[in-house]
Amino acid sequence: MHSAQVQSWTQGPRYVSVDNPPAPSDGQVQLHVLAAGVHQVVRSRASGAHYSARVLPHTLGIDCVGKDESTGKLYYVFTMQGGTFAERINIDKSSVYPLPDHVDPASFAANLNPAMSSWMAITQRTTNLPKDFTAVIIGATSASGRLAVHSAKALGAGKVIGIARNSETLADVDGLDDYIVLQDPVAETDFSKALGVDVILDYVYGDAMVHLLASLSRVKQPVQYVQIGGLSQHTPQIPSRLLRSFDLTIRGAGAGSWSISALTKELHTMVPTVASWKLTPAWSVQLKDIEETWNDPSLKAKGRVVYVP
CATH class of the missing domain: 3.90.180.10 (Medium-chain alcohol dehydrogenases, catalytic domain)
Structure with a gap:
């Protein structure tokens, strides 16, 4: 062979x-x-x-x-x-x-691995999310971001909001309840739709993340931010005041932040769940x-x- x-x-x-x-x-x-x-x-x-x-x-x-x-x-x-x-x-x-x-077989083999990123981020890198939590996905039009919508819904999200630059592509993302179109410059973006967010999954890690967090600086609920990808290829600067202005937890999610044993355990639920999705x-x-x-x-x-x- x-x-x-x-x-x-x-x-x-x-x-x-x-x-x-x-x-x-x-x-x-x-x-x-x-x-x-x-x-x-x-x-x-x-x-x-x-x-x-x-x-x-x-x-x-x-x-x-x-x-x-x-x-x-x-x-x-x-x-x-x-x-x-x-x-x-x-x-x-x-x-x-x-x-x-x-x-x-081809679609499943291509999509299960990228689906892991959001599934493991939520199951392993967040704690005590409320019932029917609200999730925001930065980079929702990416392949992994689209799958993250399904992961969030499967794991208990009552509302999922997508963030990206292209309004037509955002409108085409299956499962989104709402979306925010990034403006140029990003500082002019209206992030008010995200004020009820409980968890942020970020596949971009750019200026959108900083401006989103700045818009949340007076919210009352705890917010958990999980960095997953770096599509922007840019390292943003987070002002220190943001880390003190509200109940914000910042974590990263990747193979170094969770164990292979945790992944193999989650696969027993993840595999049949992903098999029920409409895959790319x-x-x-x-x-x-x-x-x-x-x-x-x-x-x-x-x-x-x-x-x-």
């Missing part, structure tokens, strides 16, 4: 022949891989930049959707060991999560073409990408 391996951290992945996996042990299941997602952490591991991938050869991938050919059942796989960019894999039964038959279609690429496509800028511009053996 074949897999995608990195044999030198500077050369990128190669499509190589490898031995077929042996018969699975009692604690394993053998899956035919249907689609494996190209997430940012997968690219980071493939370059040797991520702490979890330092041994060569390195088989790409941390997750996939696969089928147990002996039963016909679909599973989502999450693993930091062994890799998933291969035709077949043996995987511990504790690392697989059953999927309903109607799930599109993925762009599928043949695994045999990985050497030519891995660094293709046109492919990166297509959004969510999966490799298909």
Whole structure:
């Protein structure tokens, strides 16, 4: 069979022949891989930049959707060991999560990982949110921001407000109850719709965050801010007075702020929940073409990408 391996951290992945996996042990299941997602952490591991991938050869991938050919059942796989960019894999039964038959393997493999960012932010990086809490998502038109709307609703939000620059795109985000269009300059934006917010999920981390917090400086309820992404590629300066002017908690959310054990526990609920959502279609690429496509800028511009053996 074949897999995608990195044999030198500077050369990128190669499509190589490898031995077929042996018969699975009692604690394993053998899956035919249907689609494996190209997430940012997968690219980071493939370059040797991520702490979890330092041994060569390195088989790409941390997750996939696969089928147990002996039963016909679909599973989502999450693993930091062994890799998933291969035709077949043996995987511990504790690392697989059953999927309903109607799930599109490519879309699910592409979307589950970005959905983790908001799900884990709310479940692991907030505390004591009120019933039917109000969530604000900065960067709601991004792929992860769109999924964050569904995460917030699934985890108890009664109202979700999106923030982004494009009004037409914001109006198209599924599940939003309201939205705020950022003005240019951002300081001229009216953030009054967000005055009842309980939690802010931020995928942008720019000036919008500072001006939003400034507009909340006289609210009575506690506000929890969780920084998840940095789409603005800009580090804002938070005036010290904002940290003292109201009951504000600031946290970040990412793999370093929560444990893998916490993630695997949440996946038991997350996987069937995400399977019920309307997911963004993925762009599928043949695994045999990985050497030519891995660094293709046109492919990166297509959004969510999966490799298909």
